[in-house]
Amino acid sequence: xxPSRLMLITAVALLAPMAPxxxxxxxxxxxxxxxxxxxxxxxxxxGWTFTSGAGxxxxxxxxxxxxxxxxxxxxxxAELTIVAPRNGSYDFSAWIGSAGTGGTYTIRRNGxxxxxxxxxxxxxxxxxxxxxxxxKTGDRLQIxxxxxxxxxxxxxxxxxxxxxxxxxxxxxxxxVVAMFDWAQKKANSWVQLPGTVGPINVDENQTGGTGTAxxxxxxxxGYANRSAYYSRDMTHQLAGAHLIGLDAENETxxxxxxxxATAEHRYFPVWSLNFDAKTYLSIDYKSPDNFVREVPATFxxxxxxxxxxxxxxxxxxxxxPVLWDFYRHATEQFIDLHNSAKDNGKVxxxxxxxxxxxxxxxxxNEQDGDGLAEAGDGIxxxxxxxxxxxxxxxxxxxxxxxxxxxxxxxxxxxxxNDNWSGTGSGADMVRAYTTSGTPVTxxxxxxxxxxxxxxxxxxxxxxxxYLDYIQAQELGPDxxxxxxxxxxxxxxxxxxxxxxxxxxxMRKIYGERDTQHVNSSQGPDGDYxxxxxxxxxxxxxxxxxxxxxxxxxKVTTQSQLPSGMKWLQAADVPIGxxxxxxxxxxxxxxxxxxxxxxxxxxxEARFPGVHKTIxxxxxxxxxxxxxxxxxxxTYATPTVRxxxxxxxxxxx
Numbered sequence: 001x002x003p004s005r006l007m008l009i010t011a012v013a014l015l016a017p018m019a020p021x022x023x024x025x026x027x028x029x030x031x032x033x034x035x036x037x038x039x040x041x042x043x044x045x046x047g048w049t050f051t052s053g054a055g056x057x058x059x060x061x062x063x064x065x066x067x068x069x070x071x072x073x074x075x076x077x078a079e080l081t082i083v084a085p086r087n088g089s090y091d092f093s094a095w096i097g098s099a100g101t102g103g104t105y106t107i108r109r110n111g112x113x114x115x116x117x118x119x120x121x122x123x124x125x126x127x128x129x130x131x132x133x134x135x136k137t138g139d140r141l142q143i144x145x146x147x148x149x150x151x152x153x154x155x156x157x158x159x160x161x162x163x164x165x166x167x168x169x170x171x172x173x174x175x176v177v178a179m180f181d182w183a184q185k186k187a188n189s190w191v192q193l194p195g196t197v198g199p200i201n202v203d204e205n206q207t208g209g210t211g212t213a214x215x216x217x218x219x220x221x222g223y224a225n226r227s228a229y230y231s232r233d234m235t236h237q238l239a240g241a242h243l244i245g246l247d248a249e250n251e252t253x254x255x256x257x258x259x260x261a262t263a264e265h266r267y268f269p270v271w272s273l274n275f276d277a278k279t280y281l282s283i284d285y286k287s288p289d290n291f292v293r294e295v296p297a298t299f300x301x302x303x304x305x306x307x308x309x310x311x312x313x314x315x316x317x318x319x320x321p322v323l324w325d326f327y328r329h330a331t332e333q334f335i336d337l338h339n340s341a342k343d344n345g346k347v348x349x350x351x352x353x354x355x356x357x358x359x360x361x362x363x364x365n366e367q368d369g370d371g372l373a374e375a376g377d378g379i380x381x382x383x384x385x386x387x388x389x390x391x392x393x394x395x396x397x398x399x400x401x402x403x404x405x406x407x408x409x410x411x412x413x414x415x416x417n418d419n420w421s422g423t424g425s426g427a428d429m430v431r432a433y434t435t436s437g438t439p440v441t442x443x444x445x446x447x448x449x450x451x452x453x454x455x456x457x458x459x460x461x462x463x464x465x466y467l468d469y470i471q472a473q474e475l476g477p478d479x480x481x482x483x484x485x486x487x488x489x490x491x492x493x494x495x496x497x498x499x500x501x502x503x504x505x506m507r508k509i510y511g512e513r514d515t516q517h518v519n520s521s522q523g524p525d526g527d528y529x530x531x532x533x534x535x536x537x538x539x540x541x542x543x544x545x546x547x548x549x550x551x552x553x554k555v556t557t558q559s560q561l562p563s564g565m566k567w568l569q570a571a572d573v574p575i576g577x578x579x580x581x582x583x584x585x586x587x588x589x590x591x592x593x594x595x596x597x598x599x600x601x602x603x604e605a606r607f608p609g610v611h612k613t614i615x616x617x618x619x620x621x622x623x624x625x626x627x628x629x630x631x632x633x634t635y636a637t638p639t640v641r642x643x644x645x646x647x648x649x650x651x652x
Contacts, residue, residue, distance in 0.1 A: 371434045
């Protein structure tokens with residue numbers, strides 16, 4: 001889950017992304033590129049102009065072997081000028097460390113300053129980005145580092161195409177606005193430029209990699225010193241990626257995993273791929289029977305493909321044969337091939353080997369040790385994969401297959417609650433089984449958190465007790481050891497209608513963005529990509545409760561505003577080919593604007609509880625209620641035509 005000499009990949013940045021293709025191996029014709037000639041300073045700073053007291057050194061590098069340095073004191077600088085070969089808008093990032101204050105990172109366009117970041121005292125490397133720099137063909141772009149009261153070091157520069165989508169959040173609470181703005185900009189700074197030629201197989205032991213390749217539309221999902229994206233990270237970042245317009249990247253990355261789940265791999269997808277979307281990252285892949293693989297990832301890839309389909313309506317998710325074959329194998333042959341240690345009766349539960357991640361682990365919780373055959377995050381993810389398969393089958397027009405998967409999901413959930421998870425509650429609930437069939441209770445981190453997050457536990461007192469137990473454990477000394485695990489907690493609590501607790505965790509994650517990550521080479525927690533991507537999705541899917549169904553031109557909303565947040569609005573949220581703007585005033589009034597020019601949306605506006613009245617645009621409607629995952633809602637379903645706005649409000 002890492003990357004870095006990579007960042008020198010960004011070196012060769014395209015001034016505009018190529019039109020991506022879902023088909024494997026497809027490459028667009030070469031296009032003019034805006035290139036940083038020596039982004040990691042490995043060639044001594046090719047193209048850079050240095051004053052006295054500035055240059056390229058060895059020692060305190062971020063990646064590779066060399067870095068740019070500025071000695072302490074005024075007047076020292078390093079500058080690079082490059083010419084834009086075509087129009088585009090881009091983000092410029094650099095890893096920078098400064099032993100004192102007053103240093104600067106500046107972007108200029110034709111001699112005019114676009115933005116200057118004044119660097120804080122932060123001796124360890126952190127990532128700084130100047131976003132949305134518009135360039136025209138022939139523009140001269142200057143990148144400059146200036147000295148401060150103490151030394152300044154810089155390394156691994158990167159150019160990303162500006163975000164294709166630009167949702168905006170406004171609120172009575174300024175913290176959520178600042179959080180979303182930060183997360184949106186930070187997330188997009190991790191996007192690779194298609195066609196960039198960069199290193200592959202970079203890791204902490206091979207800082208120069210083993211060669212180069214042309215990068216496909218992808219984004220960082222893992223550590224900053226490996227030239228790859230990781231399945232676990234990528235699936236969790238997918239919704240946030242969609243919200244800033246990275247649909248081409250989501251498709252490319254999902255398809256690359258689908259293509260890797262071969263019969264030779266016993267239908268496990270590989271764990272990580274280089275940014276060329278073809279080459280398996282060598283640190284994680286040794287041979288077809290010796291590579292990192294964890295059971296939940298197989299199922300999460302199916303679940304997230306369905307999620308991408310619901311956000312975009314893109315028929316490639318149901319028509320592409322590589323993707324479709326992967327879905328079927330993952331929910332059929334994969335389970336059959338990995339279901340021998342424990343007798344689960346009429347249902348099937350995919351298992352790990354109990355022999356470590358290179359032989360197939362049952363859980364994302366690698367600290368749980370060897371010996372697990374089945375784990376809560378595996379079975380819960382399998383449940384969601386069945387539900388996802390039903391969605392994808394309906395999208396394909398196969399209603400009989402959809403019903404089959406709906407039944408499998410229902411049967412697995414019943415079995416989980418009646419048998420697999422035991423009869424205990426809280427700390428006594430079963431969350432795994434060993435290869436000898438022994439049930440495991442107590443705190444299991446991911447294999448505990450995923451059970452309520454994937455909603456496999458029946459709603460009610462038992463689920464409530466388990467949520468309380470997880471909260472207590474996460475706040476204690478045995479809580480998630482790294483920020484990437486913590487990012488699941490807001491999702492889990494939002495899924496279970498605990499908005500105040502979810503918001504508490506969002507604030508904690510955001511508040512610790514400058515805290516050093518447990519992996520010293522990663523930089524601050526905020527520079528772990530999963531943090532920014534998930535804060536974007538947790539704002540829109542969590543606080544706003546926006547659930548898309550683009551193929552059927554539908555959208556559902558439910559306010560999950562925490563106590564004290566009077567109103568929250570998310571504007572220009574992309575769903576299908578259009579966008580919507582949604583505003584919640586507390587928990588009783590929601591406004592939706594359809595910003596598209598052609599299509600209508602069927603809007604289901606939900607409000608928890610049974611209310612006496614419900615009005616659409618001020619007109620009383622017949623009160624209708626429904627129960628979803630144990631929660632009763634009052635709802636209305638107005639059609640919102642292109643360019644129109646509707647308001648739904650409940651009272652009593």
